[in-house]
Amino acid sequence: MKSALKAIIVSSACIAACLLAPVVACGQPADDGRDIDxxxxxVPPEDLDTWPPDNRWIEIKDETVIGDNSSQISEYCIADTPxxxxxxxxxxRTTQINHRYEYIQWTTTKTLYCDGEQVAYIGExxxxxxxxxxxxxxxxxxxxxxxxxxxTSEEKPFRGGTEITTGWNFxxxxxxVITAKAETGGSIDPAxxxxxxxxxxxxxxxxxxxxxxxxxxxxxxIDQGPLSTYELASTGADHTITAQxxxxxxxxxxxxxxxxxxxDIVDDGSSVVPPEIPERxxxxxxxxxxxxxxxxxxxxxxxxxxxxxxxxxxxxxxxxIASDGSVITPSSYEIENLSVVPVxxxxxxxxxxxxxxxxxxxxxxxxxxxxxxxxxxxxVIPAQASECFTWHIDPLDPKTHRDLIDRAVEGPTTFxxxxxxxxxxx
Numbered sequence: 202m203k204s205a206l207k208a209i210i211v212s213s214a215c216i217a218a219c220l221l222a223p224v225v226a227c228g229q230p231a232d233d234g235r236d237i238d239x240x241x242x243x244v245p246p247e248d249l250d251t252w253p254p255d256n257r258w259i260e261i262k263d264e265t266v267i268g269d270n271s272s273q274i275s276e277y278c279i280a281d282t283p284x285x286x287x288x289x290x291x292x293x294r295t296t297q298i299n300h301r302y303e304y305i306q307w308t309t310t311k312t313l314y315c316d317g318e319q320v321a322y323i324g325e326x327x328x329x330x331x332x333x334x335x336x337x338x339x340x341x342x343x344x345x346x347x348x349x350x351x352x353t354s355e356e357k358p359f360r361g362g363t364e365i366t367t368g369w370n371f372x373x374x375x376x377x378v379i380t381a382k383a384e385t386g387g388s389i390d391p392a393x394x395x396x397x398x399x400x401x402x403x404x405x406x407x408x409x410x411x412x413x414x415x416x417x418x419x420x421x422x423i424d425q426g427p428l429s430t431y432e433l434a435s436t437g438a439d440h441t442i443t444a445q446x447x448x449x450x451x452x453x454x455x456x457x458x459x460x461x462x463x464x465d466i467v468d469d470g471s472s473v474v475p476p477e478i479p480e481r482x483x484x485x486x487x488x489x490x491x492x493x494x495x496x497x498x499x500x501x502x503x504x505x506x507x508x509x510x511x512x513x514x515x516x517x518x519x520x521x522i523a524s525d526g527s528v529i530t531p532s533s534y535e536i537e538n539l540s541v542v543p544v545x546x547x548x549x550x551x552x553x554x555x556x557x558x559x560x561x562x563x564x565x566x567x568x569x570x571x572x573x574x575x576x577x578x579x580x581v582i583p584a585q586a587s588e589c590f591t592w593h594i595d596p597l598d599p600k601t602h603r604d605l606i607d608r609a610v611e612g613p614t615t616f617x618x619x620x621x622x623x624x625x626x627x
Contacts (some may be wrong), residue, residue, distance in 0.1 A: 252339075253278045253292060261369055270301045277352075279373055283396045287378045288343040291352065293321070296337040297330070304329045309356040313340065315373075316350050325359045347377030347439055348399055374398050378439045381405055386413035386446030397436045404432045407444045414466065416447040452493075453501045457481060467496045478504040483541030485509055508625045511539040512582070518592055520616065522609040526597035528616075534562075534590045536621075538582040543626040545581045553617040555602055560617065561593040572617075581626055 258276040273296070280290040293313065299305045306329040313321040320342040330336045344350050350373045376396035383389040387409040397403045407429050409415050415427040420442050425431060433440060448469040454462040456479050463476040472494040478486040484506035491502045514536050521529040538544050551560055551572040562570040569578045569590075582588050594616070599606060608614040 252341075253280075258292075258294070270299075271305050272298045272300065274298070275369070277371065283376050284343065286345070287347070287376055287394070287396055288345040289373060289375045290341060290343050291373055292339070292341045294337050294339045295323075296335055298335045299330050299332050301332050304331050306330075306360070307336075307338070308360040309358050311338070311340075311354055311356045313342065314353045314355070315342070315344055317353075320344070320352075344373045344375050347375055347436070349374050377436045379403060379433060379436070379442065380440070381442045381444075383407070383444040384446060386410050386448060387415065387444060389442070389444040397433070399436065401436060402432055402434045403436065404430065405442060405444075406430055409446050412449060413446040414449050414468075416445040419443040419445065450496050451499045452496060454489075455501060455503050457504060457506065459503075469497065470495055472496065475502070481506050483509055508540055508542040510542075510544060510623055510625055512544055512621070512623045513537040513539060514621050518619075520592070520594065522597065522606055522616075524599070524606060524610075526599040526602060526606065528594035528596065530592040530594055532591065534592055535587050536582060536590060537587040538585060538623075540625065541584050543581050543583050544623040545626050546576060546579045547622040547624045548620070549576045549622075550620045551617055552620065553615065555597065555605060555616070557601060558597055558617075559595045560619075562619075563591045563593065564588060582623075 258278045261275040261277070275295050276293070278292040280292075283289050295311070297305055297307070307326040310325055311323040312319055321340040323338050323340055326338060328336050344352075351370055352373055353370045376398045379395040379397050381389050381392050381395060383392060387407065390406045390408075395403060405418075407415055407418060415429060418425045418428045418431050420431070420433070421440055431442065433442070449466050450469060452465045452467050452473050454464070454476055456462055462479070465473050467473045473496060475489055475493055478489075480486075481504075486504055487507050488505050489502050490505050491500055493502070515534065518534060519531060523529070546569070549562070549570040554560060554572045558572070560572040561568050564580050567578065569580050570576050580588065597606065605614070605616070
């Protein structure tokens with residue numbers, strides 16, 4: 202980018218190509234012998250804004266003209282800090298000092314260029330100053346666009362000629378604009394619009410907020426990776442740096458005793474691979490108590506176990522059938538729960554019961570099952586405990602069940618079969 206034109210013709214400090222107009226003597230040197238005191242200050246016109254103090258100006262030594270009767274000084278000043286838009290202000294001034302001439306006057310106009318484009322102009326100036334006085338021309342302009350720019354000048358006579366001309370070429374470094382920003386979930390430091398001069402380096406520090414991780418650092422849209430520090434080296438252009446962050450959740454896997462097995466930081470909406478579920482005596486692991494895909498919150502996850510149901514039921518009930526049909530059953534029938542959890546009778550079913558016969562199972566003198574009614578009252582057997590039951594079989598009709606009675610006399614025979622099912626008590 203080229204510098205915008207902002208020239209101030211009246212009494213304005215000239216930092217760039219400030220061509221001092223020729224010193225033209227008019228008349229004979231004054232004989233009052235007055236000299237210019239070095240303590241005299243340059244005073245810019247009142248309509249100009251704040252100008253740099255005298256100790257900031259750089260004198261163009263090679264172009265300073267010092268004579269017995271008059272002298273000319275060319276100076277420039279470059280602002281220490283860039284403007285809000287990144288441009289740099291340049292000030293120039295040219296001063297003529299009349300030591301002994303009756304008067305001196307300006308005889309040239311000055312045009313200032315930045316990289317060949319006009320940025321300021323000091324037009325025809327018809328002031329004169331007597332011996333012992335001085336006069337100054339000022340100008341200022343802004344140089345834009347990062348990089349090193351060159352200021353040059355050209356002057357043209359407007360009073361028919363000149364005795365002295367001045368011209369120069371000097372560089373002005375303008376910073377590049379580095380725009381650093383952070384998206385939701387973290388910060389980048391420094392942030393905002395930064396001004397970095399050519400050849401300089403700038404380091405950035407990226408930090409994620411709680412519940413986020415650094416996802417990427419984009420430099421001019423190109424992903425540099427999830428960096429916590431990024432250094433922009435030897436800046437040669439304007440840049441944009443964007444820190445991106447990813448929302449995360451913490452998934453904690455615990456065992457049945459709430460001891461932490463594993464903890465994972467998971468991106469929002471993603472899944473997580475769980476650890477192996479620990480073995481647990483008397484149980485079979487069937488999974489985890491929370492879905493592990495599309496995570497959308499912090500989670501504490503526990504394994505889900507199913508108790509192994511193991512109930513020992515005697516396969517034979519030894520009973521005796523008398524010739525008159527009466528049935529003698531054992532006084533105790535023990536069912537043992539080997540499971541680590543209490544179990545409850547779920548179903549009891551009788552198969553092959555002789556017609557007209559009725560079988561009953563009692564617990565603590567209470568009927569819990571009969572072949573006529575089925576399961577009357579579910580019963581519970583505590584974990585790793587047993588209960589004693591009593592079977593009752595009504596007498597058989599000797600005539601109706603003669604075949605069964607005869608077979609029982611000859612040897613063991615199956616009277617009926619009973620099926621039990623149990624389930625864990627919640």
